Amino acid sequence: MPQVLSTKEANLFRQVIRDYEEKRYRAGLKAAEQILKRNPKHGDTMSMKALIMNAQGKTEEAFNLAKEALKVDFKSHICWHVYGILYRTNKNFEEAIKAYKFALKLEPESQQIQRDLAILQVQTRDYEGYVQSRFAMLKARPQLRQNWTALAIAHHLEGNLQEAERILTTYEKSVSAVPAKTDFENSEALLYKNSIIAEQGETERALEHLEQECKKCLDRLAVMELRARYLAKLGRKEEAETAYRALIDRNPDHTDYYKRLVEVLDLTADDEAAQKAIFDEYSAKYPRSDAARRLPLDFLTGDEFRSAAKAYLTLMFNKGVPSTFANLKHLYSDSYKKETLPSLAEEYLQEVKNSNAEASSDSSKGEGAALFFLAQHYNYYMSRDLAKALEYVEKAIQLDPKSVDFQMTKARIYKHQGDIAKAAEAMDQARLLDTKDRYINTKAAKYQLRNNENEKALNTLGLFTRAETVGGPLADLIDMQAMWFLTEDGEAWQRRGNVALALKRYHTVFNIFDIWQEDQFDFHSFSLRKGQIRAYMDMIRWEDKLREHPFYFRAALDAVNLYLSMYDKPEGLNGANGNNANGDDAAEKKKAAKKAKKEAQKAEKEAAERAAKQNPNKAQKDKEEEVKKKDDDPNGVKLAETKDPLGDAMKFLEPLLQFSPKNIEGQIAGFEVYIRRKKYLLAAKCLKAAQVLDKDHPKVQELAATMQKTIGDVLESLPPKVQEVLKAEFA
Amino acid sequence: MAEPQPPTIHEGATDDIETTTKPPASAEDRKAAAALSNLDSSSADNNDSAQVDKAAATNALNSVSEKKALVEVPAKSKVKVDAGDVALLVAELEVTKARATELLKQHDGDAVKTIRAFLQPAF
Numbered sequence: 001m002p003q004v005l006s007t008k009e010a011n012l013f014r015q016v017i018r019d020y021e022e023k024r025y026r027a028g029l030k031a032a033e034q035i036l037k038r039n040p041k042h043g044d045t046m047s048m049k050a051l052i053m054n055a056q057g058k059t060e061e062a063f064n065l066a067k068e069a070l071k072v073d074f075k076s077h078i079c080w081h082v083y084g085i086l087y088r089t090n091k092n093f094e095e096a097i098k099a100y101k102f103a104l105k106l107e108p109e110s111q112q113i114q115r116d117l118a119i120l121q122v123q124t125r126d127y128e129g130y131v132q133s134r135f136a137m138l139k140a141r142p143q144l145r146q147n148w149t150a151l152a153i154a155h156h157l158e159g160n161l162q163e164a165e166r167i168l169t170t171y172e173k174s175v176s177a178v179p180a181k182t183d184f185e186n187s188e189a190l191l192y193k194n195s196i197i198a199e200q201g202e203t204e205r206a207l208e209h210l211e212q213e214c215k216k217c218l219d220r221l222a223v224m225e226l227r228a229r230y231l232a233k234l235g236r237k238e239e240a241e242t243a244y245r246a247l248i249d250r251n252p253d254h255t256d257y258y259k260r261l262v263e264v265l266d267l268t269a270d271d272e273a274a275q276k277a278i279f280d281e282y283s284a285k286y287p288r289s290d291a292a293r294r295l296p297l298d299f300l301t302g303d304e305f306r307s308a309a310k311a312y313l314t315l316m317f318n319k320g321v322p323s324t325f326a327n328l329k330h331l332y333s334d335s336y337k338k339e340t341l342p343s344l345a346e347e348y349l350q351e352v353k354n355s356n357a358e359a360s361s362d363s364s365k366g367e368g369a370a371l372f373f374l375a376q377h378y379n380y381y382m383s384r385d386l387a388k389a390l391e392y393v394e395k396a397i398q399l400d401p402k403s404v405d406f407q408m409t410k411a412r413i414y415k416h417q418g419d420i421a422k423a424a425e426a427m428d429q430a431r432l433l434d435t436k437d438r439y440i441n442t443k444a445a446k447y448q449l450r451n452n453e454n455e456k457a458l459n460t461l462g463l464f465t466r467a468e469t470v471g472g473p474l475a476d477l478i479d480m481q482a483m484w485f486l487t488e489d490g491e492a493w494q495r496r497g498n499v500a501l502a503l504k505r506y507h508t509v510f511n512i513f514d515i516w517q518e519d520q521f522d523f524h525s526f527s528l529r530k531g532q533i534r535a536y537m538d539m540i541r542w543e544d545k546l547r548e549h550p551f552y553f554r555a556a557l558d559a560v561n562l563y564l565s566m567y568d569k570p571e572g573l574n575g576a577n578g579n580n581a582n583g584d585d586a587a588e589k590k591k592a593a594k595k596a597k598k599e600a601q602k603a604e605k606e607a608a609e610r611a612a613k614q615n616p617n618k619a620q621k622d623k624e625e626e627v628k629k630k631d632d633d634p635n636g637v638k639l640a641e642t643k644d645p646l647g648d649a650m651k652f653l654e655p656l657l658q659f660s661p662k663n664i665e666g667q668i669a670g671f672e673v674y675i676r677r678k679k680y681l682l683a684a685k686c687l688k689a690a691q692v693l694d695k696d697h698p699k700v701q702e703l704a705a706t707m708q709k710t711i712g713d714v715l716e717s718l719p720p721k722v723q724e725v726l727k728a729e730f731a
Numbered sequence: 732m733a734e735p736q737p738p739t740i741h742e743g744a745t746d747d748i749e750t751t752t753k754p755p756a757s758a759e760d761r762k763a764a765a766a767l768s769n770l771d772s773s774s775a776d777n778n779d780s781a782q783v784d785k786a787a788a789t790n791a792l793n794s795v796s797e798k799k800a801l802v803e804v805p806a807k808s809k810v811k812v813d814a815g816d817v818a819l820l821v822a823e824l825e826v827t828k829a830r831a832t833e834l835l836k837q838h839d840g841d842a843v844k845t846i847r848a849f850l851q852p853a854f
Binding site: 234681682719 | 797823824825842846847850851854
């Protein structure tokens with residue numbers, strides 16, 4: 001049982017807490033030990049010591065000590081709170097919530113424990129619990145507006161929109177003073193309430209609320225946009241028209257406004273002339289607006305399209321807009337437009353020649369722009385003719401040998417020809433034309449990776465990473481979450497047969513998504529304090545579907561497929577296995593991997609030395625922190641040694657199937673994993689999804705055959721109910 | 732990243748020490764002790780603290796809105812779910828126990844029907 005501390009030691013204990021808060025860990029530890037010398041069984045001090053140790057990276061010892069502390073003083077809310085914090089920092093949220101709840105039972109008045117609990121509940125999407133916590137916090141301090149707003153958010157997230165609105169209204173009614181015009185929190189809360197009303201489907205009331213309450217809201221654009229949207233939805237077309245016209249006047253390049261305007265004007269889709277008239281009106285009014293000129297090309301057809309496109313192309317070529325092709329390629333799904341655009345570019349070239357005007361000094365304008373357009377046209381997958389593409393790009397380069405854009409397109413053409421080595425070389429030449437351009441630098445590195453030149457690519461990128469980062473360019477790229485690089489690097493290592501490094505990269509991408517998920521932690525309180533509720537709600541909803549991001553999909557699919565090949569060819573588990581490695585090959589690849597590892601280590605060492613030289617004091621100081629951050633498996637060797645590749649693949653696969661169910665590649669990979677894991681029902685689920693997505697996909701038919709055969713082989717051994725389902729589904 | 736919050740301290744650590752000198756006599760104390768002994772066991776077995784939470788939850792819910800509590804009671808259907816079916820779903824479909832129970836309830840406890848519905852693509 002704990003002893004009562006003397007006044008002196010109680011003061012010392014407060015000092016420990018302050019030291020911890022201000023991250024003076026060493027001083028804190030010292031003070032804590034001083035107390036423990038006299039009172040070796042003082043639970044609170046032991047807990048604080050554990051907390052400091054955890055912050056220093058000694059997780060295991062911290063947990064043991066915190067457990068000890070609980071044993072000597074299990075009625076202390078401090079001990080339970082610390083125990084919860086330890087769990088939280090180690091991402092065991094479920095246990096952390098339990099510990100917090102216990103701490104709160106012992107000390108129901110503690111704002112801090114309550115807040116920690118609430119944040120954890122919303123982080124884990126325990127909305128029911130969050131509503132309770134927020135209610136308790138509101139009861140404790142009802143005078144704070146953010147507590148009311150927070151409770152409304154909790155109800156909103158839980159799906160109880162009426163209650164959310166009621167809470168906000170209750171607060172509004174309780175305030176007698178008129179909020180200042182510049183009260184940002186008030187302005188945002190009003191708009192937030194408006195969004196809740198609209199979400200309930202009550203557009204009429206939302207409009208009314210918007211016009212009465214939100215007139216003076218500081219986010220004027222949001223008010224205007226919402227108003228226009230509500231009016232359009234309610235069918236009040238004339239007012240909606242005025243509203244959208246006002247928005248276009250604010251921003252004549254916002255394509256969405258034009259679309260909505262056309263909608264509320266009730267123009268029939270085939271009345272091209274009437275639609276065109278609107279855009280003409282605006283292109284006359286705002287000569288610098290691109291949207292007003294570009295958008296009509298979407299709906300115009302025939303000669304109308306031809307003349308509009310000609311005017312547009314001429315303007316773009318004369319101006320020398322490099323993105324002209326990228327801006328027009330969306331039209332290529334229409335075969336007439338696909339034919340017309342290049343012929344217009346040819347016409348333009350002819351005219352330039354005939355006019356015999358003196359050559360422009362800027363090669364990106366006029367002739368050069370048209371040649372560039374045509375080269376991209378013949379390089380594009382829907383209109384590919386690589387010989388012609390090369391011809392045009394050579395002409396363009398002749399015109400200006402120093403243009404990065406032209407050289408870059410040439411490299412792309414080589415890539416599409418299938419000559420990756422030549423493409424990488426050409427891209428690097430393009431890079432040398434402008435070594436200060438990060439875009440072309442990145443591009444060159446990517447092409448080097450495609451050519452399996454991992455080390456060279458890292459050097460290229462190293463020209464733009466922070467020189468002082470410990471660990472060199474790679475560490476900086478990981479810090480900066482350069483996922484494109486990690487994925488491409490992993491794929492290149494995989495092609496080179498280095499399973500370990502490939503897995504390492506894919507896991508790093510996976511972890512970056514984890515970090516993104518964790519990053520919301522701070523915003524649960526920060527956004528409330530700042531009153532930015534609408535942005536906060538957007539963020540929460542975005543976080544909920546974070547892993548549907550294509551970057552996640554690609555890296556995760558790579559990882560799953562790699563694990564599958566590891567399972568199928570377990571002999572290569574020692575870190576050097578390609579898809580079809582025979583003995584010699586494997587040995588060679590092993591050697592290559594070793595060499596790469598050595599080089600990486602050397603580079604790391606050099607970078608560290610360089611950093612130390614640049615800032616000797618700092619390096620010393622960082623060392624302490626570095627120990628904590630050190631990756632115990634920098635080259636993924638441990639990952640590659642896995643005994644259960646299919647189990648490891650599940651971590652990647654589950655979010656893949658959950659968040660990108662409509663991607664057939666994911667379903668196929670899912671089938672392959674589940675069938676090997678003998679989870680026949682789950683394999684069937686993937687197969688059925690794939691069949692719905694694309695019945696004629698060659699791989700899908702193969703999978704169906706595999707399924708039939710497997711069922712035939714194992715059916716008898718399965719539980720009767722599973723048998724019944726499989727028979728019914730695949731009879 | 733968020734730094735962990737330090738615990739609250741009210742006027743030194745003396746407050747709670749008074750109470751803890753007594754032997755664990757109250758029900759609350761026993762619960763605390765039980766939770767303590769459960770620290771290392773898997774979370775699923777931690778029934779004691781789950782019950783504590785539940786009691787607190789019902790209390791708070793009632794005070795938030797009595798209307799809501801009334802609505803939720805009939806929502807919980809009385810469909811009987813076979814434990815063997817739950818285990819089957821957990822094993823074969825890799826869902827949690829709670830989710831398996833929920834799915835079975837949605838299909839009147841019929842495992843075959845439940846699984847077949849589960850296999851259908853959700854799009």
